[in-house]
Amino acid sequence: MATSLPPDASSRLADDAARHPADSLRRKLSALLSLSKPRLTVLVVLSAMVPYALYPVPAFLSSPALATAANIPSLSPLTLLFLTTGTALCSAAANALNMLYEPDTDAKMTRTRTRPLVRRLLTTRAAVLFAVGCGGVGTLALYWGVNPTVAFLGFANIALYAGAYTPLKRVSAVNTWVGALVGGIPPLMGWAAAAGESAVADGTWRELLFASDGSSLGGWLFAALLFAWQFPHFMPLSWGIRDEYRAAGLRMLCWVNPARNSRVALRYSLVFVPLCLGLCAAGVTEWSFAVTSTPVNLWLVREAVKFWRFEGHKGSARGLFWASVWHLPVIMVLALAQKKGLWTRVWRSVAGEPLEDDEFGDDEDDEWIEDAAAGSAVGPGPVSR
Template sequence: MGRSKSSLTTPSVISDFKEITKMGLALSVVFSSLAGYLLGVETVDFKTLILLALGGYFMVGASNAYNQIIEKDLDALMNRTKNRPIPAGRMSVTTAFIIATVFTLLGIIILYTINKQTAMFGAISIFLYTCVYTPLKTKTPLAVFVGAIPGAIPFMLGWVAATDDFGIEPGTLFALQFFWQFPHFWSIGWFLYEDYKRGGFFMLPTGKQDKGTAVQTIMYCIWTLIVSIIPVFGFTGTLKLSVVAAILVGLLGLGMVYYAFRLFKIMTEKAAKQLMLASVSYITLIQIVYVIDKFIR
């Protein structure tokens, strides 16, 4: 009996660790920053690539752990989050705080070894996510606007890690991922509306699953589409896009716009879920297109 008990606890310790740092989300953020790095670099340095992946993971993991400490009482109210390690009582706040603090320090130190600007942007993203976005979530839908800033930093961070320079190129990458956050967040806020309401979170721009929210979602999808094809016109410095890649990126953007219109038309949670999946596919695919286009152009 003793053996089966220990074999039960070990996987749960690992899964709790994955959950407190939100491993899936953290890996998607690392993917964005690596894409930004590959876009900015002239010759790929694998040591920097590994440092960026590790530093990025620690930064996101820290933000998520702090977030779950702050929201532990609200998480307990929502079906989506009540089984997280802290509200479910499997992890103490102290343990989570130690993980978050160690991750913050490791993240900033590792990013600092790449260059100072990378560490600075990493630190800003943790601060905004933890100290501004998280407390605002229960107060105002504007929280999504604040949350979109740290959410948009990774793509840009990769470029800064590669070049130690902040200019029009990382600015464009930031704008692209910034505008994208809105349809992504709002589609999640739409299909989890009732659950979010239990925790007192107001994620939708009008506070309701209505036409107003759907129209704003469409607008931000269009902004995202416009920003994503801007590099083809040649005024984003060394960030360039071939005509073929721009057409591909444009078509992917139209796909997301289509799902946003569909949400406006039928206003269902299923349509919101489809838009969320479309938004995740979109950001991943355009980052891949951007990187491939750079290396084959």
């Protein structure tokens, strides 16, 4: 299985750095970028962007004329820029700190032995400065460009990944669950970023993450989806290199308890069907998403059943790993393509038909507009910094 994995981006960048003179700018930049684990960082950013795009914006925000008349912001490309930039920098910081913590164990594993700190392509001081710089700038970008709640989540992800997950790898197999929590936070960041732009009260974390009207449910469903996905993805991946994990002293279920390793992968693969149904019920996607996502989810379940029956043997680990690789982007694209009300708005825009007053909700939307308009007379509006 290990030989069938795609080339590691960090290793390829480290190889590129090693081919250049020690004092060259190309070598330094490639080595620093390698610290960020680029492919993982891209996945983290995308997992924040999708919930941001799927956030059910109130009806009047979809109309630039109304937004201008009420002097209230709509979802902003500038906010999205700060969200993606800040999230990418926070992810880069967490990954760099991870590499700083375990160069000795990285040196014992095929997947990680070519990382820049193992090969001494960078000094420890340079890696620390890179991690601290990315973490600081990323958190500030989220604070000033998005909102304090998202900034806190971004910083918390750095602390959880580098301060809890990484050292726990040597102690207990529970590290995988902590790592899954790390994967579930970026979707909450994207959701809270969009919620902050349409907040009607003080825009605190309570309103953005625990709204009394249940509008926060979509963000938590996406967080649960990313949390659950880690297990059918990582369990077969780790099984393929279980002997290396054992030799490096990293306590993963793949060698500590192989039978439980496969059961956990199967257990979490089963939750995607109800999670996708939940997104429909929460008004994030159309009900058609429940239909189109089911074949993809059942494919993942089928491969997880094989992985459980054969405990990774007979190609079952490889089958589940690649199913998980394709599963997440397909689910995300399907959700984006079936956002609640998207095609109705597209059709009416093309056909020139006016939008009905109750298309996006009931009288609550009218109250939303009245509250927001009144806010302009009494003080600052939603927190979106």
